Amino acid sequence: MVSAVPSLIGLDWGSTSLRAWLIGPEGIVLDERKADKGASALSGHGAFLAAFDDVAGAWRTAHADLPVLACGMVGSAHGWLDVPYLRCPAGAAALAAGLRGPDGGPHIVPGVLFDDTSLPPDVMRGEETQVAGALHLHETLRTSSCIVLPGTHSKWAQVCDERIVRFATHMTGELYAVLREHSVLGRLMPEDAPVDPDAFVQGVDAARDHGELGLPHQMFAARSLGVTGKLPHEMLADYLSGLLIGHELRAGLQWRAMAGLGSRPLALVGAPQLCARYQVALHRFGRPADLVLDNTAPAGLFALAREAGLLPLEKR
Amino acid sequence: MVSAVPSLIGLDWGSTSLRAWLIGPEGIVLDERKADKGASALSGHGAFLAAFDDVAGAWRTAHADLPVLACGMVGSAHGWLDVPYLRCPAGAAALAAGLRGPDGGPHIVPGVLFDDTSLPPDVMRGEETQVAGALHLHETLRTSSCIVLPGTHSKWAQVCDERIVRFATHMTGELYAVLREHSVLGRLMPEDAPVDPDAFVQGVDAARDHGELGLPHQMFAARSLGVTGKLPHEMLADYLSGLLIGHELRAGLQWRAMAGLGSRPLALVGAPQLCARYQVALHRFGRPADLVLDNTAPAGLFALAREAGLLPLEKR
Numbered sequence: 001m002v003s004a005v006p007s008l009i010g011l012d013w014g015s016t017s018l019r020a021w022l023i024g025p026e027g028i029v030l031d032e033r034k035a036d037k038g039a040s041a042l043s044g045h046g047a048f049l050a051a052f053d054d055v056a057g058a059w060r061t062a063h064a065d066l067p068v069l070a071c072g073m074v075g076s077a078h079g080w081l082d083v084p085y086l087r088c089p090a091g092a093a094a095l096a097a098g099l100r101g102p103d104g105g106p107h108i109v110p111g112v113l114f115d116d117t118s119l120p121p122d123v124m125r126g127e128e129t130q131v132a133g134a135l136h137l138h139e140t141l142r143t144s145s146c147i148v149l150p151g152t153h154s155k156w157a158q159v160c161d162e163r164i165v166r167f168a169t170h171m172t173g174e175l176y177a178v179l180r181e182h183s184v185l186g187r188l189m190p191e192d193a194p195v196d197p198d199a200f201v202q203g204v205d206a207a208r209d210h211g212e213l214g215l216p217h218q219m220f221a222a223r224s225l226g227v228t229g230k231l232p233h234e235m236l237a238d239y240l241s242g243l244l245i246g247h248e249l250r251a252g253l254q255w256r257a258m259a260g261l262g263s264r265p266l267a268l269v270g271a272p273q274l275c276a277r278y279q280v281a282l283h284r285f286g287r288p289a290d291l292v293l294d295n296t297a298p299a300g301l302f303a304l305a306r307e308a309g310l311l312p313l314e315k316r
Numbered sequence: 317m318v319s320a321v322p323s324l325i326g327l328d329w330g331s332t333s334l335r336a337w338l339i340g341p342e343g344i345v346l347d348e349r350k351a352d353k354g355a356s357a358l359s360g361h362g363a364f365l366a367a368f369d370d371v372a373g374a375w376r377t378a379h380a381d382l383p384v385l386a387c388g389m390v391g392s393a394h395g396w397l398d399v400p401y402l403r404c405p406a407g408a409a410a411l412a413a414g415l416r417g418p419d420g421g422p423h424i425v426p427g428v429l430f431d432d433t434s435l436p437p438d439v440m441r442g443e444e445t446q447v448a449g450a451l452h453l454h455e456t457l458r459t460s461s462c463i464v465l466p467g468t469h470s471k472w473a474q475v476c477d478e479r480i481v482r483f484a485t486h487m488t489g490e491l492y493a494v495l496r497e498h499s500v501l502g503r504l505m506p507e508d509a510p511v512d513p514d515a516f517v518q519g520v521d522a523a524r525d526h527g528e529l530g531l532p533h534q535m536f537a538a539r540s541l542g543v544t545g546k547l548p549h550e551m552l553a554d555y556l557s558g559l560l561i562g563h564e565l566r567a568g569l570q571w572r573a574m575a576g577l578g579s580r581p582l583a584l585v586g587a588p589q590l591c592a593r594y595q596v597a598l599h600r601f602g603r604p605a606d607l608v609l610d611n612t613a614p615a616g617l618f619a620l621a622r623e624a625g626l627l628p629l630e631k632r
Contacts, residue, residue: 171532
């Protein structure tokens, strides 16, 4: 625990997990806690209040009157309080103005809705705060950039003038999980296989070079390569991972280029191991990320709290 | 039951189901039985023998010395007998020459392997017999055609000079099932929603018009359209079905065109309800199927038995 005066308690309260940070000047993390109390497992004001007290109560007692900011699915219709989505373009000022909070609970950052074309709408809750954090930390991303947040539901966000102007969700992580656990593809994959970078790259390259054959076809190779003995069974899971991430990059990089952002900075934000996978894949596509950032949610919560005027004035 | 002299007992013995036909002259079906005894639920010679006797024993007693032909996963490494794959190009003569049978069991048709390029290999077991049946029934398909067999694992087969020269598997049906049952997408879908043709067509059109955005992205619309109230929850399952089938068609039709078969006959073979879905989708792509055929496995088993010389000579 770093010794400094805390400015803020920040929460990233997702569907399945809850992370809390004691945050100091300029968004520095002084202390961290995790709890197995995702929003989807909780129901009713009392349950959320108890989880909130469990994860942040000690900090709130030790540091009276600290502001508390939360982001994520805690602000969804099935969360603690349904905080209305903010429409794109969405920047820090609008996000700060959209904060809502339940009685006795944290201020909750609104999610963001993209819905201004003939395409289906898209939604995010939590990632808008990570984008705000990336912009807070890196000036180079503010004018125009593409920020990629890999995960269960990866988000690709286009930033223009410090605002999210457009974004797209890719269900890559969840697709991998359900195929591995519930489809015929998982049957050949041993549970304890070590990570195989070669197999991963083979999958990425298959998506890059032959993606037009379609993902529903190409994924069958994660079985046929095993059945025919062309790839050891221990390599099949990473082949599938590479194939799925490759399809995400294939579509995402084209989407980014179509928006005229092909030469603008590209940043990866998220868990280091997953970002490393995406960076390897981006290299295979000839377009490595310019920045690879660990979780920027604490920085984002700090930036939004400051924007909302919740921090002591000397911190501004 | 049609009254005619039986020529053959035919079995389509897949992973999860077993269908048996008493087959008369020219492949006509005289009687049919089904059993819940898929190859993946059986283990060991005795278990297969008992299932075989259960489904076909009465016919074999009533009509002594009838030949029996089986196709499907019964011939896989986890089936009754591991019958080696036949490599493309694969026609009736080669399939007939590749028949193998366990003691006291049926002759089993070999599956087919496509493996002559730098792409991953592909495999089929059972569909080769349906293709043989389609060719037996329809002369127009024999010179060159594309035969599409929708299903859990759809197969697209290119036929040239009565032989399968190339094929591709698309895991469309399984993908739909695992996404509906095990992913976040299924949560908004009521179980008893009626079929919604409009939602299906919307999904097909999304794949046709914006498929370059990628399936892992586009499938998220089956959630975001529901969350934002743009599509009633009862329509989401058919939207997803249309999107997945649309992605299969997008890739399959391009693959077919690349092979120079764009102007050659296109046939759909399989369960009528599923084929109807594919035909609607093909219409949205401006390329309806020339033929839509119900299960052609009985005709294929008949054609292969005749090719193998298993039928009484007067049937030739």
